[in-house]
Amino acid sequence: MTTSQHPxxxxxxxxxxxxxxxxxxxxxxxxxxxxxxxxxxxxxxxxREMDLRPGGxxxxxxxxxxxxxxxxxxxxxxxxxxxxxxxxxxxxxxxxRPAEGSFMTAVITMKDHPDGTExxxxxxxxxxxxxxxxxxxxxxxGWGTVTRQLAELVEKPA
Amino acid sequence: xxxxxxxxxxxFQALAHPTRRAVLSRLGTGPASVGELATPFxxxxxxxxxxxHLLEDTGLIRTRKSGRVRTCTLEKGSFDLIETWxxxxxxIWEGRTDRLEHFVTTTHEKEGSE
Numbered sequence: 379m380t381t382s383q384h385p386x387x388x389x390x391x392x393x394x395x396x397x398x399x400x401x402x403x404x405x406x407x408x409x410x411x412x413x414x415x416x417x418x419x420x421x422x423x424x425x426r427e428m429d430l431r432p433g434g435x436x437x438x439x440x441x442x443x444x445x446x447x448x449x450x451x452x453x454x455x456x457x458x459x460x461x462x463x464x465x466x467x468x469x470x471x472x473x474x475r476p477a478e479g480s481f482m483t484a485v486i487t488m489k490d491h492p493d494g495t496e497x498x499x500x501x502x503x504x505x506x507x508x509x510x511x512x513x514x515x516x517x518x519x520g521w522g523t524v525t526r527q528l529a530e531l532v533e534k535p536a
Numbered sequence: 537x538x539x540x541x542x543x544x545x546x547x548f549q550a551l552a553h554p555t556r557r558a559v560l561s562r563l564g565t566g567p568a569s570v571g572e573l574a575t576p577f578x579x580x581x582x583x584x585x586x587x588x589h590l591l592e593d594t595g596l597i598r599t600r601k602s603g604r605v606r607t608c609t610l611e612k613g614s615f616d617l618i619e620t621w622x623x624x625x626x627x628i629w630e631g632r633t634d635r636l637e638h639f640v641t642t643t644h645e646k647e648g649s650e
Contacts (some may be wrong), residue, residue: 387548389622391629395637397644405640415635497636499629503622 387503396494403461403488423450427472430458435472452477463487469504480504550594555579556587563597563610570599570606 395402405411409425417423422444426437434455439447454470454477457463469480482503489496550556559573574584588608591597598609 387622389626389629391626391633393633393637395640397640401640401644402636405636405643411639411643415639416632418631418635497633499633501625501629503625 388500389503390498390500392496392498394491394493394495395497399461399488399490399495402495402497406464406486417450422447429472430455430464432457433472433474434458436466456483461488546594547596550591550596553587555584556591559587559591559608560596560610563608567607567609570608573608 405415407428407430409428412428413423413425416438417440420442422441424439424441424447426439427435428437429435432455436451436453436455437449438451440450441447451468452471453466453468454472454474455464455466456470457465464486465483467480467483469477469483471477482501485498485500485502487496487498487500489498551560555577558576562568562573570581570585570588573588574581577584588597588599591608592599595611598611599606600609601607
């Protein structure tokens, strides 16, 4: 799929999600749904722009209290194949315009699977030099540990 | 950990060159002399030594001179730095995927039962 010059800087997360591809796609492509799972609770995500087409803008914001939001992701979609694939990078902004800093390119794929959908997210990182930036972006150590917490929140019917 | 860790940028800088990655990869199988390490590369020894020095300065390898032979050894601990950083990235994406999974499966079930 992709040739990597820095395999040590790449990571892939795969999961079989027990739902049809259309449902997984909707959770990604519908900003209101996307906001509900992209960041770990209690942080709140707000989608500013999600122009799902190559060259389209992808911007999100994050907040700890729902009052003050700060920039989270500022990216550009590179490839959008409905129900199949989403590729975006923060090396570019809307219209393929070069961005200030570059941190990573992400490739999301969805494939049919007997149990539902095979979902794969691959993140390719430029290098570790942007670690400070990634901390500014609101990433914190131990995010993974709060995921179950949010999962429970999301599970509760509204 | 961000403030007190050794310079991660230097580690990535060191890894950013194919010759240095090849050296590290070779040292992964055990210590080797500079002469042995230089053999596969069409490179003057002083140039090759620059790569060795950079790797040593970054702390990715150790070298020890015995007589006329300088032996290089991989310093495994320094790779933990990268792993920690990448582990953080991984946990972010795993968290997202967990939440996506829960969101999709619960939403889908709800829709199905309506």
